Amino acid sequence: MLEVKGLTVWRGDNVLLNDISFCLDIGSVLQIQGANGSGKTTLLRIICGVGLADEGDVYWHGTPIHRNRDQFNDALLYLGHKAGIKGGLTAIENLRIFCTLSGRTKNKQTDLAIESALDGLSLLSKAHIACRHLSAGQQRRVSLARLLLQTAQLWVLDEPLTSLDKAGLSWVETQIAKQVARGGSVLLTTHAPLNIDTVEVGTLELG
Amino acid sequence: MNLDNSPLNATVSAEVDSTTVGILAVLGCILRREWLVALRNPGQWVNPLLFFVVVVSLFPLGVGPSPSTLASIAPGVLWVSSLLAVLLSLGTLFDADYADGTLEQLVLSGQSLPLIVLAKVLMHWLLSGLPLLLVSPLLAVLLNLPVGAIPVLMLSLLLGTLALSLIGAIGAALTVGLNQSGVLLSLLVLPLSVPVLIFGSSAVAAAASDLGSSGQLMILAAVLLLALALAPLTAALALRIGVSGSS
Numbered sequence: 277m278l279e280v281k282g283l284t285v286w287r288g289d290n291v292l293l294n295d296i297s298f299c300l301d302i303g304s305v306l307q308i309q310g311a312n313g314s315g316k317t318t319l320l321r322i323i324c325g326v327g328l329a330d331e332g333d334v335y336w337h338g339t340p341i342h343r344n345r346d347q348f349n350d351a352l353l354y355l356g357h358k359a360g361i362k363g364g365l366t367a368i369e370n371l372r373i374f375c376t377l378s379g380r381t382k383n384k385q386t387d388l389a390i391e392s393a394l395d396g397l398s399l400l401s402k403a404h405i406a407c408r409h410l411s412a413g414q415q416r417r418v419s420l421a422r423l424l425l426q427t428a429q430l431w432v433l434d435e436p437l438t439s440l441d442k443a444g445l446s447w448v449e450t451q452i453a454k455q456v457a458r459g460g461s462v463l464l465t466t467h468a469p470l471n472i473d474t475v476e477v478g479t480l481e482l483g
Numbered sequence: 484m485n486l487d488n489s490p491l492n493a494t495v496s497a498e499v500d501s502t503t504v505g506i507l508a509v510l511g512c513i514l515r516r517e518w519l520v521a522l523r524n525p526g527q528w529v530n531p532l533l534f535f536v537v538v539v540s541l542f543p544l545g546v547g548p549s550p551s552t553l554a555s556i557a558p559g560v561l562w563v564s565s566l567l568a569v570l571l572s573l574g575t576l577f578d579a580d581y582a583d584g585t586l587e588q589l590v591l592s593g594q595s596l597p598l599i600v601l602a603k604v605l606m607h608w609l610l611s612g613l614p615l616l617l618v619s620p621l622l623a624v625l626l627n628l629p630v631g632a633i634p635v636l637m638l639s640l641l642l643g644t645l646a647l648s649l650i651g652a653i654g655a656a657l658t659v660g661l662n663q664s665g666v667l668l669s670l671l672v673l674p675l676s677v678p679v680l681i682f683g684s685s686a687v688a689a690a691a692s693d694l695g696s697s698g699q700l701m702i703l704a705a706v707l708l709l710a711l712a713l714a715p716l717t718a719a720l721a722l723r724i725g726v727s728g729s730s
Binding site for chain 1: 504508509512513516519520523524582583584585587588589590591592593594726727728
């Protein structure tokens with residue numbers, strides 16, 4: 277369903293990504309590995325449509341993503357290197373904005389969903405504190421709560437495990453397993469080995 | 484932590500459908516977001532206002548307290564100061580969102596980006612342009628501007644600062660992600676804001692000499708409408724480029 281064909285990116289005179297091609301099928305997980313600076317984040321940003329490739333294209337259900345951006349954006353959940361939360365707002369406020377922008381109407385149900393997502397990440401007691409006062413790991417958890425609030429076919433996660441503790445790690449693994457079980461796909465970069473019993477994790481080595 | 488929260492997750496998934504929320508909901512959501520962010524970061528809207536007040540009140544000290552001199556320079560001083568105050572406050576319009584990664588989330592949200600830009604500019608104006616407008620009568624009296632010209636001053640500032648915020652948004656979007664972009668932003672935006680300055684100050688000057696100023700005000704309104712139609716689209720396009728330029 278996601279197909280990457282011949283992506284090449286130049287940085288000055290050096291080639292950063294050289295002719296990268298792969299397919300991501302329904303219900304599969306692909307882990308992109310590579311040393312620091314090997315272009316993992318660049319690759320993920322290009323796949324999401326917020327980065328530009330010098331050559332090659334990304335296809336979603338057979339159509340290049342820039343021709344089909346609305347449909348692709350609806351099907352995509354991107355968790356970037358930066359947390360993507362406003363430091364001045366509380367966890368609940370941040371997630372409410374995310375819910376509205378991802379097409380959920382603002383109502384009691386949405387609020388309950390946000391609360392239970394935060395509860396699952398043991399953040400409920402911190403839900404009314406401005407996010408800038410939370411620890412790095414807690415901010416990462418606020419960001420991860422979005423995984424429960426939108427049903428996207430494709431998750432693109434850039435280092436989702438950064439500054440997470442062990443419980444957080446296994447929470448992410450559980451969510452990835454669930455995403456695969458309901459027919460979604462996951463594309464992620466991480467240095468930690470993933471340990472999910474029910475899912476076979478493919479790998480792509482860069483550099 | 485409860486790791487096996489499958490029933491919870493099942494209900495969450497069932498509730499989510501792909502119904503698109505209305506334009507007003509998105510507009511309200513962004514307005515509220517900007518309001519809360521500004522409320523907890525008062526410097527964002529207090530600084531331009533203070534700048535405006537300080538610059539204008541330095542003029543009587545600098546050029547001397549002669550009432551007739553002050554009255555003749557008042558329209559220009561008030562307008563130049565408000566132009567600079569608006570420009571000063573524009574730098575932060577997209578930079579904070581860029582730095583914390585929420586800008587790329589907005590770009591990828593699938594909602595109309597021009598609409599999001601428009602909402603951000605509106606709230607920016609409410610917090611930086613409107614206070615200037617409200618404090619301007621006080622400063623006009625300080626500069627000995629005839630009282631009869633004050634309604635025209637406020638009306639011209641209403642149209643003008645709104646247009647300047649919209650025009651400035653284009654510059655802020657073009658320079659997003661660049662370090663120390665203040666000078667570049669001014670260079671980009673100043674030529675576009677010169678018409679607003681010229682017609683704004685000449686409207687006030689005309690009113691101060693008991694001449695009609697409706698012509699200048701209508702041109703200001705025309706500039707505002709043009710900016711309202713084109714600036715959000717242009718800025719949204721520039722933001723898409725700005726976000727994809729970085730990695």
